[in-house]
Amino acid sequence: MSAAGWLELAHDDPFGVHNLPYCAFGQERLRGTGVRIGDRILNLAAAEERGLVDAGGAFLGQGTLNRFMSAGRPAWARVRERLTELLSAGRHRDAVEPLLLPIAQVRLGLPFEVADYVDFYSSQEHATNLGRLFRPGGEPLLPNWKHLPVGYHGRAGTVVVSGTYIPRPHGQRKAPDEAAPTFGPSQRLDIEAEVGFVVGAPSDGPVAVDDFRAHVFGAVLVNDWSARDLQAWEYQPLGPFLGKSFRTSISPWVVPLDALDAARAAGPAQEPEVLPYLRAAEHHGYDIDLEVRWNGTVVSRPPFAGLYWTPAQQLAHMTVNGAWARTGDLYASGTVSGPDPDQTGSFIERTWNGARPVRLDDGTTRAFLLDGDTVTITGTAPGPDGVRVGFGEVTGTITKPE
Structure with missing residues (x-):
């Protein structure tokens, strides 16, 4: 045809x-x-x-x-x-x-009403980069990372469609050399280039890893905006909260899983062997190419194909405790990063926590987002007969704090 x-x-x-x-x-x-x-x-x-x-x-x-x-x-x-x-x-x-x-x-x-929102942390390269930044001299991956898909429960009510302006968030910040925290707008505002998966058919309990396609309707692009200074102070010991929950942007197009059949791929080898509930008989990884533009300059091309934990494993883990999946649940892959600096899906990695600013096409340099900056993430995947499947884009512009 x-x-x-x-x-x-x-x-x-x-x-x-x-x-x-x-x-x-x-x-x-x-x-x-x-x-x-x-x-x-x-x-x-x-x-x-x-x-x-x-x-x-x-x-x-x-x-x-x-x-x-x-x-x-x-x-x-x-x-x-x-x-x-x-x-x-x-x-x-x-x-x-x-x-x-x-x-x-x-x-x-917004193409669907978001029921719940979960964000994972499933790129080994991303987790390793952050481990080296935050725990220099120590093991970059924490002991649990290769045994389960690490994630956190986000805020469904602040998921917005592409094109929605992103207000710079306020919160508590405390630099290592400061005696006490201060309150104000984030000074280290960042992005996370991700792919999200949308639950269609609900479940009444755990979803087996090979039942992924029976429940997941399709995929979207995700930008999980992140205030790194707020996050660094608040995340101990319970994890991300205000540094993440202010906005999450998604693309307006939900690409059906059936449109991604030609993009299905095996994930990387998982060592040590995962527990039985995370073992799959089929390939549930996807070959998706992302591109990140900062004020029009291409600064990164993250490869989704290398993601350590697949979306099927993420859904299985998300529901294995007896939690059900609901229509409209959105869960995101976590930042997608490859092994090279120009394959990283966040600016904290791309600029190595600000130590290596990137130069944009207009001659300016950036470490983290400034007011008025626009970030656009696009994505495509292999389709039938050599054509590509388009995801469109997810874009957002930072506005001044109120």
């Missing part, structure tokens, strides 16, 4: 029929969910109302994808097959074309 379909897209368009990521959008008084094809969005409620798609009413009157995501994998597969047909077979053009909206004419919103 042609990747272009009747829309006459280029064969290598990252948003052809091989992708079809979902979104939520608004246009004047119209608010609903859609699927992207090229540079347009198919209004799914209108398609269902006209009988072109049967999703059990999941798109009618819905401003988010939660109802559709809760329907489970058989419904996702059936609708995806139908959408592929509608956007490929020329006989459907007259019925479908009037329902396509130019992306430039709509406002993209």
